[in-house]
Amino acid sequence: MKLKKFIDELPIMQTIKKQGSYLEMRMEEFRQKLHRDLKPTRLWGYNNQFPGPTIEVNEGEELHIKWENHLPDNHLLPVDKSIHHIANHPEVRTVTHVHGSVTKPENDGYPEAWFSRNFKEVGPEFLHQVYSYPNKQRAATLWYHDHAMGITRLNVYAGLAGMYIIRGKQEKRLNIPKDEYEIPLILMDKTINNDGSLFYPVGPENPPANLPIPSILPAFTGDKILVNGKIWPYLNVEPRKYRFRILNASNTRTYTLSLESGDPMYQIGSDGGLLSKTVVARSITMEPAERIDVIIDFRKYQGKSLILRNDLGSINTPEDETGDIMQFNVRLPLKGKDSTIIPKHLSSIPSLKDKPISAIRNLKLVGASDDFGRPLLLLDNKYWDDPISETPKLGSTEIWSIINVTGFTHPIHLHLVQFQVLDRTPFNLEKFNQDGSIVYTGSAVKPKPNERGWKDTIAAPSAQITRLIATFSPYAGKFVWHCHILEHEDYDMMRPFLIQKRD
Numbered sequence: 001m002k003l004k005k006f007i008d009e010l011p012i013m014q015t016i017k018k019q020g021s022y023l024e025m026r027m028e029e030f031r032q033k034l035h036r037d038l039k040p041t042r043l044w045g046y047n048n049q050f051p052g053p054t055i056e057v058n059e060g061e062e063l064h065i066k067w068e069n070h071l072p073d074n075h076l077l078p079v080d081k082s083i084h085h086i087a088n089h090p091e092v093r094t095v096t097h098v099h100g101s102v103t104k105p106e107n108d109g110y111p112e113a114w115f116s117r118n119f120k121e122v123g124p125e126f127l128h129q130v131y132s133y134p135n136k137q138r139a140a141t142l143w144y145h146d147h148a149m150g151i152t153r154l155n156v157y158a159g160l161a162g163m164y165i166i167r168g169k170q171e172k173r174l175n176i177p178k179d180e181y182e183i184p185l186i187l188m189d190k191t192i193n194n195d196g197s198l199f200y201p202v203g204p205e206n207p208p209a210n211l212p213i214p215s216i217l218p219a220f221t222g223d224k225i226l227v228n229g230k231i232w233p234y235l236n237v238e239p240r241k242y243r244f245r246i247l248n249a250s251n252t253r254t255y256t257l258s259l260e261s262g263d264p265m266y267q268i269g270s271d272g273g274l275l276s277k278t279v280v281a282r283s284i285t286m287e288p289a290e291r292i293d294v295i296i297d298f299r300k301y302q303g304k305s306l307i308l309r310n311d312l313g314s315i316n317t318p319e320d321e322t323g324d325i326m327q328f329n330v331r332l333p334l335k336g337k338d339s340t341i342i343p344k345h346l347s348s349i350p351s352l353k354d355k356p357i358s359a360i361r362n363l364k365l366v367g368a369s370d371d372f373g374r375p376l377l378l379l380d381n382k383y384w385d386d387p388i389s390e391t392p393k394l395g396s397t398e399i400w401s402i403i404n405v406t407g408f409t410h411p412i413h414l415h416l417v418q419f420q421v422l423d424r425t426p427f428n429l430e431k432f433n434q435d436g437s438i439v440y441t442g443s444a445v446k447p448k449p450n451e452r453g454w455k456d457t458i459a460a461p462s463a464q465i466t467r468l469i470a471t472f473s474p475y476a477g478k479f480v481w482h483c484h485i486l487e488h489e490d491y492d493m494m495r496p497f498l499i500q501k502r503d
């Protein structure tokens, strides 16, 4: 179904500012209009909203959240019950993870700590109902989303995601746009059926006879782009500077953002908060789960419109409309003088490089296939259920070398820690496929300027070794690391890791 672009105004999510220190977040089913010309779409969300409300706290303010499941018994999307022995689990189960949060393992939303409606049934790792978030960490744009074992892709696609902002002193010191001039943008892609319902494939087209149906696919991209829950919206702005916190909350899709005018955006932050220096960029690539914090200056566009574009590169075809994201209409009168600035220096980021390294782990991203001949992707050739192999000591610093021997990029995410990217080194993938040897085809390349801050999710491109460095603290226990393409994470590109207490 073709839909007219830029006719719905960009919604801004409701902001929940720390009310006391206890919050209830209800997961519910409801209908919401995604576009003027669509019937309301059946969705899942938090507190009756899609995307969920933005949770906002200050650095160091502890927050307790009871994530409540009030969803129906049947999923609104096709559930593949052939993976992860989930056939006997309740079909609808949830567990919320605050992505980027520094919290104890029992509050992290472990995939097997799921629970069904009203906590009637719970997963093997379920411990308690109310999660605590100390927020004792650097101010940053985080987000919350569902993380239930084997169905994360479906729960998030159904709508279970929202933003979580930790504010800090440093950003207040910088004279950057704030309040109504600071706007969150959550990017998602979806395909919508003619009746307004969400489309998610039940399996591959022309499935082989033996295939379980529904059957998980290794990737899914929708043909419409949503920002804050509207398809191709517009935003009226004043001719001045704005700050946008942008999150890619899509299952599989990567975006390369640019302004139609070719003008630069000024990136001031990444996953783990402010960068050290502002990065001037004409295009910015975002893998699933990555966040960027940018300033856009609309001063010279008074009376004009400007499209935020998504560079589709070589896959660009005339039918593909996903090259557009949203439109800025610079038509509001300037309310007052814009005295904000685009600072050069933003914050200090101590390098982890000089710390003693306790371990270097070589971890391959590999493709495999299951008993039905379906593709599945693995971390270091291991399944979710295999014994834990990554066991850093509490407080130790390690280098993880992510060796991608598959044919495409995987966004790799570690829970609990913010890491730094050391470098990427290309190698000969053909040679590897022949005899398993790694032969470099170039020297190590430093991370891109906007990857030089704190990161929790990073692109690990095909035929490259991406090296990360992280200090595993402040909590011991079991966390997970995974590819953030949700179709990969669910099958089977996710592994637990254990931070060991020192004795």
Ligand code: C2O
Pocket: 097, 099, 145, 147, 289, 413, 415, 480, 482, 484
């Ligand atoms: Cu965004 Cu393991 O999650």
Ligand code: CU
Pocket: 377, 409, 410, 411, 483, 484, 485, 488, 489, 493
């Ligand atoms: Cu992946």
